Amino acid sequence: MSSTAPPRSPAPTRTDGRSGTPSSADDARPASTLVRAPRRVRRILGWVLVVALVLVVAAAGLLLTSSSPAQRDALDPERPGPGGMQALAQILRQQGVTVEVVRSHADAAARLDDKTTLVMSDPSPLTDAAVSQLVDAAHDVVLISPSSRMLRMLDLGAYAFTSSPARVRAGCDVPAFAHVGTIAPGQLFLPDPGVTACFGDAAEGAAVLIAEGDDGRHAIVDGAALFTNEHLAENGNAALGLALLGTRPHVVWYVPSYDDSDRTDIDVPKSLADLTPGWVTPVIVLGMITALLAAVWRGRRFGPLVSETLPVTVRASETMLGRARLTAKAADAAHAADALRAGTLSRLAAHLGLAARADPSAVADAAADRIRVDRADCRALLTGPLPGSDAELVPYARRLAELETAVENAVRIERSTP
Structure with a gap:
């Protein structure tokens, strides 16, 4: 007698998602994954914003408390911006002139000789004795940022309080200015007796004053209006710069600063770090830590937005x-x-x-x-x-x-x- 084994019942389908057999829970898993994906993205973006905020606060704190670098002069020959004179220094080097940028008046005086042209802006941080030491050591002196004090010390003249002409030619007997052409002058000056006035006249004012003597040549010009990177390519400004600064094979370009001052009667401007009290840095760090802890604390409580249907349907x-x-x-x-x-x-x-x-x-x-x-x-x-x-x-x-x-x-x- 043979017996027939009863048919096996199919294995129960697991609904907990652990079996490979599809189930309702498995069918719903992609939808839940799609729902959780935007939440995860929003959570990540939230933390990214928090970290970015902390970094911004940290950067602001560092800028506030760190020692700021010394501010360069607007007529700095190493500054590539519109107010710098890097372009003029490069043109001089291309013409075979050696240009040394010096930021210490003692170093500048040590490099000066009979074959050197001293170029500097208004040395207001220096005393008259230090300025005289520099001027006496150089054969040629070109002042590119004039002041009444320097006009008096170099016996060149005074300011002319008249409007500048739109275009003007040399109008003087200086051979180096023969091929300059026209310029649009800035500040005008009235020459002293014996001083040559170029690019203007002695009565109304000239853009360039030159005094020739046995001890050398002293010249003054408003370099901010003619020789900066912004204006050097205009008119004959570049040619005028070569004619004034390129007469000697060696140029010592002194950049005055309050860090190099020998005066005791003035207060050196303090940086932002010097003016900031010592308790500011700990407060900033404490604020950053507090903000981070608050973000973590509130971030756990804030969940995703819950969509809710309107309680009332407005008919058309x-x-x-x-x-x-x-x-x-x-x-x-x-x-x-x-x-x-x-x-x-x-x-x-x-x-x-x-x-x-x-x-x-x-x-x-x-x-x-x-x-x-x-x-x-x-x-x-x-x-x-x-x-x-x-x-x-x-x-x-x-x-x-x-x-x-x-x-x-x-x-x-x-x-x-x-």
């Missing part, structure tokens, strides 16, 4: 009635008639197979042809003037409704006719 009919009440309250019959006519035109175009934005005249002609009435009457109704009062609005609305009903019935009859 209620919106329509509300707008109708507003129109009636405003007593704007023309506006109400225009709305009625616009709706009628839209529905007529749909019934007649025309475009939704068809011309009202075309819709009126098509409707008249379909119901076989005069086109002029339809055009007057659909394109003519609107009623201006409620008494006119009621019959106008009735006529629109009658026209729309007639067209709809005509179209329905035509479609039903075999």
